Amino acid sequence: MILSAAMTLDGKIATKTRDSRISCEEDLLRVHKLRADVDAIMVGIETVLTDDPSLTVNRVKGKSPMRIVLDSNARTPLTGRVLTRRGEEPTLVAVARNAPKERVEALRSAGAEVIVTGSIGKVDLQSLLLSLHQRGIKRVMVEGGGNVNWSLLRYGLVDEVRVALAPMIVGGRDATTLVEGEGVTKIADGMRLALQRIERYGEDIVLTYRVFSQEVTG
Numbered sequence: 001m002i003l004s005a006a007m008t009l010d011g012k013i014a015t016k017t018r019d020s021r022i023s024c025e026e027d028l029l030r031v032h033k034l035r036a037d038v039d040a041i042m043v044g045i046e047t048v049l050t051d052d053p054s055l056t057v058n059r060v061k062g063k064s065p066m067r068i069v070l071d072s073n074a075r076t077p078l079t080g081r082v083l084t085r086r087g088e089e090p091t092l093v094a095v096a097r098n099a100p101k102e103r104v105e106a107l108r109s110a111g112a113e114v115i116v117t118g119s120i121g122k123v124d125l126q127s128l129l130l131s132l133h134q135r136g137i138k139r140v141m142v143e144g145g146g147n148v149n150w151s152l153l154r155y156g157l158v159d160e161v162r163v164a165l166a167p168m169i170v171g172g173r174d175a176t177t178l179v180e181g182e183g184v185t186k187i188a189d190g191m192r193l194a195l196q197r198i199e200r201y202g203e204d205i206v207l208t209y210r211v212f213s214q215e216v217t218g
């Protein structure tokens, strides 16, 4: 799994008002090439509700991969671009066992494939990834946001992190950072990564890291 994000120098992926247009044009082209090269793009429901992304490949030529929304309570808007901008495959909405049945049916009627994962509360990421793997969906890219990034990292499900670092600082204690969630207590408990590449796209610097650590326990 590749975690992909665009971040300001102060570690934010969106401002306090949730504006998240951070990448420069050259970097957006790189992201669209990466999208065309994976089997699926995954995002959290808050990203869908905030940005209304289509998550298709449209800046370069290439096949749009499957789109996956992590949406425990089936809140994905039926009018959202992730559903209305049709791709080659239906959008998959992963919900938790307790998601309202009528919402699940409405999503199915709107053309989505709905996967009910085992857990109550939040989508069970491990079982979701296992079932995707069994269907041949092996190269997955996650495009945030910060809470989903944390969940995937903490369960040791991310192999690679690719972050575009934009030369800007936006501040704000309520701005979303690259990784949100609970966090670890001590620096020594932090996930370890190894720098693989430094590239320049326009004014952005793209850092690619291999993730070493397994599940975070502390």
Ligand SMILES: NC(=O)c1ccc[n+]([C@@H]2O[C@H](COP(=O)([O-])OP(=O)(O)OC[C@H]3O[C@@H](n4cnc5c(N)ncnc54)[C@H](OP(=O)(O)O)[C@@H]3O)[C@@H](O)[C@H]2O)c1
Residues within 6 Å of the ligand: 004, 005, 006, 007, 012, 013, 014, 018, 019, 020, 022, 043, 044, 045, 046, 047, 048, 050, 051, 070, 071, 072, 073, 075, 121, 122, 123, 124, 125, 143, 144, 145, 146, 147, 148, 149, 151, 152, 176, 180
């Ligand atoms: N700059 C960038 O590269 C970039 C990329 C993406 C997003 N963003 C920005 O990030 C912000 C959204 O980030 P966010 O952290 O608030 O939300 P998020 O990570 O997009 O979505 C979090 C939500 O996903 C759902 N979810 C389902 N299963 C989950 C699981 N196992 N673990 C964690 N979450 C799970 C939860 O809602 P339920 O309980 O309802 O399921 C959770 O609240 C937006 O402002 C967006 O613009 C920036």
